[in-house]
Amino acid sequence: MISSAGTRKIHNSLNLVVGIQILIWLITGCYMVLMDINFIRGQHLIAPTQTAVIAADTVKVQPADIQSRLGPISSLRLLAHPSGPAYLVNHNERSLLISAVDGRTLPDTLNRDQAIEAALARFNGAGELITAALLETPPDEVSWITPPVWQVSFTGVGEPRLYLNAQTGELISKRHNYWQVFDLFWMLHIMDYDTRENIHNPLLQIAASLALISALSGIVLLWVSRRRRPL
Structure with a gap:
């Protein structure tokens, strides 16, 4: 069974690997959600x-x-x-x-x-x-x-x-220029740096899996720390 220290180590290591990409997902996702798609399409x-x-x-x-x-x-x-x-x-x-x-x-x-x-x-x-x-x-x-x-x-x-x-x-x-920004952010969001179309590419699948593991390990650490906290 993985100890609390081991879970924390996994969590911190994964954050170093996927933390920047998670930030990119948040920034690009906000842009794509906030912008009117009909405006982007011109x-x-x-x-x-x-x-x-x-x-x-x-x-x-x-x-x-x-x-x-x-x-x-x-x-x-x-x-x-x-x-x-x-x-x-x-x-x-x-x-x-x-x-x-x-x-x-x-x-x-x-x-x-x-x-x-x-x-x-x-x-x-x-x-x-x-x-x-x-x-x-x-x-x-x-x-x-x-x-x-x-x-x-x-x-x-x-x-x-x-x-x-x-x-x-x-x-x-x-x-128009806002379309160019959208296209760039879409590429960064789906991590397809070639065709900008493949949302099932291996790089995205690996990054998403690591981000999920990082989030789950964080939940485990939170649960463990709460159990150890004195009443």
């Missing part, structure tokens, strides 16, 4: 989604016209492009933008003015435009996006940023 930055209205009389080219020109296509979608209505066509494992007005093939990438126009149409914040940059390597906060991507930044709380599809101008993601 919902306040985006105007309510409205279906783009494309006037029927502006669509001069029909899908059949495109298919007869290109041959078999995987998919086709009509969308509101900054240069006018256009079809996004998947053909031979490649995405093409074809004007629905005159049938010409549009550039694969929006220019800066078009990207800004598309961003302003979606932005709902109070800030003003700072920069618009076409990125060939997305930053870590949107590393999952296939480049190139337009990053349009604004002034305001948290320095909001919109990320747009470089070909169509459609919104892919929105980020």
